[in-house]
Amino acid sequence: MSLRIYNTLTRAVEPFAPIEPGHVRMYVCGMTIYDLCHVGHARMMMAFDVVQRWLKASGYRVTYVRNITDIEDKIIKRALERGISIRQLTDEMIDAMHRDIGALGVERPTHEPRATEYVGQMLDMIGLLEEKGLAYKAANGDVNYAVRKFQGYGKLSRRNLDELRAGERVAVDEGKHDPLDFVLWKAAKADEPADAKYDGRYGPGRPGWHIECSAMSCAVLGETFDIHGGGLDLQFPHHENEIAQSEGALGKPFVRYWMHNGFLNVDNEKMSKSLGNFFTIQDVLKSYDGETVRFFMLRTHYRSPINYSDAALEDARQALRRLYTALDGLEAAPCVIDWTQPVAAAFKAAMDEDFNAPAALAVLFDLASSVNRSRSPAEAGLLKALGATLGLLQQSPRSYLQAGSTLDEAAIQAQIEARAAAKAAKNFAEADRIRKALLEAGIVLQDSPTGTSWMKA
Numbered sequence: 001m002s003l004r005i006y007n008t009l010t011r012a013v014e015p016f017a018p019i020e021p022g023h024v025r026m027y028v029c030g031m032t033i034y035d036l037c038h039v040g041h042a043r044m045m046m047a048f049d050v051v052q053r054w055l056k057a058s059g060y061r062v063t064y065v066r067n068i069t070d071i072e073d074k075i076i077k078r079a080l081e082r083g084i085s086i087r088q089l090t091d092e093m094i095d096a097m098h099r100d101i102g103a104l105g106v107e108r109p110t111h112e113p114r115a116t117e118y119v120g121q122m123l124d125m126i127g128l129l130e131e132k133g134l135a136y137k138a139a140n141g142d143v144n145y146a147v148r149k150f151q152g153y154g155k156l157s158r159r160n161l162d163e164l165r166a167g168e169r170v171a172v173d174e175g176k177h178d179p180l181d182f183v184l185w186k187a188a189k190a191d192e193p194a195d196a197k198y199d200g201r202y203g204p205g206r207p208g209w210h211i212e213c214s215a216m217s218c219a220v221l222g223e224t225f226d227i228h229g230g231g232l233d234l235q236f237p238h239h240e241n242e243i244a245q246s247e248g249a250l251g252k253p254f255v256r257y258w259m260h261n262g263f264l265n266v267d268n269e270k271m272s273k274s275l276g277n278f279f280t281i282q283d284v285l286k287s288y289d290g291e292t293v294r295f296f297m298l299r300t301h302y303r304s305p306i307n308y309s310d311a312a313l314e315d316a317r318q319a320l321r322r323l324y325t326a327l328d329g330l331e332a333a334p335c336v337i338d339w340t341q342p343v344a345a346a347f348k349a350a351m352d353e354d355f356n357a358p359a360a361l362a363v364l365f366d367l368a369s370s371v372n373r374s375r376s377p378a379e380a381g382l383l384k385a386l387g388a389t390l391g392l393l394q395q396s397p398r399s400y401l402q403a404g405s406t407l408d409e410a411a412i413q414a415q416i417e418a419r420a421a422a423k424a425a426k427n428f429a430e431a432d433r434i435r436k437a438l439l440e441a442g443i444v445l446q447d448s449p450t451g452t453s454w455m456k457a
Helices: 037-057 075-080 087-105 119-131 209-221 232-250 281-285 290-298 310-327 341-353 357-374 377-388 398-402 409-422 426-440
Strands: 004-007 012-015 024-032 059-067 136-137 143-145 182-187 205-206 225-233 253-259 264-265 306-308 443-450 453-455
Touching: 004 253, 024 037, 024 209, 024 232, 037 059, 037 225, 037 253, 037 264, 037 281, 037 290, 059 205, 059 209, 075 087, 075 443, 087 281, 119 136, 119 143, 119 182, 119 205, 119 209, 119 232, 143 232, 182 209, 182 232, 205 209, 205 426, 209 225, 209 232, 225 232, 232 253, 281 290, 281 398, 290 310, 290 357, 306 310, 310 357, 310 398, 341 377, 357 377, 398 453, 409 426, 409 443, 409 453
Parallel strands: 024 059, 024 225, 225 253, 264 306
Antiparallel strands: 004 012, 136 143, 143 182, 182 205, 443 453
């Protein structure tokens, strides 16, 4: 079975075939980097981290681009509020992003272009659009895209132009020919800081958000590439506008396969600062380790909405512990996956059907049950190797199972020895007392023929 991907453009699951055999070129809209990343951002970056990992596991060479928007109104406002330069703010937030998503096992993309590094390419694309009559300079100095002049507008989001309404009322002095037109180049305002202004053929200003991704993706991946991804909220207008810009300027199909991940809700409500249910990745990592958060997100198909809650995270933690418990005490044999072997083939069939990670995890749990029965190093090696394709199960089992304890390891070991001495003296009441006291402190003892080990409850 070959890989099949749900293509938002066609609303169908399609066989995947890259333009260049053996090489996948993928672009994902990244962060507007003015604040710490929240769990919704984590969901998006996790989804496409799994995509690129599985493409690599399938034998493809992957050029993965995830951009950074480092010039935008919110960034300018935040930098002014803090009294620092735009570059200082964005460097700080980029470092925080890398640290936070790194804790979730999200790998770095092949390229991570910053919008401010591609202003020249953006201006070139705007110039092409103007030459073709798809862009015009307004009286206020902005350059806008003439939406109704692009024949294919609406094909991704399936929206009819006559049914569309502008997101907000457009003032007369903005000079737009149509309320649906969007800005390509924002003319600088007198009160904006100098580091928010770029010189170009249309006078000092800065690029609009939509043109950034069109210019960066085409510059790094070519004028037509394989996969473009992002959150479901970007399908319209952002991705629709990217198609209009790129295809309007270059006259070529922009992207073969469009992929969108589902929303993340908190306790079945949309995450919002006003509702008090807004969590940064750093907030979550104070209570849950990164691999648990990763596992929690993998349990929901990337296109489905995911509900964040403490109960769901705790359930994920206990489920992941079951996989690590199966590996505990075994020396997993090195494994090169044979994808024709029945267990690996079942895992591959799940992932090849539009990256169905939940179905692939079910295969891992069946394999873990077999490992518990057989205690086979070969099966344990396969469990670790398959887990690796999802970014799971690469820690030492004992380290994972013991992580987070508030008790000193030496103190725990002393209590285990005291319990062993009590049992040897047939003082079972004392042995039970020690076990109970450790359990109340969050430590679970496990007795076996080779001795007693412990894990965090």
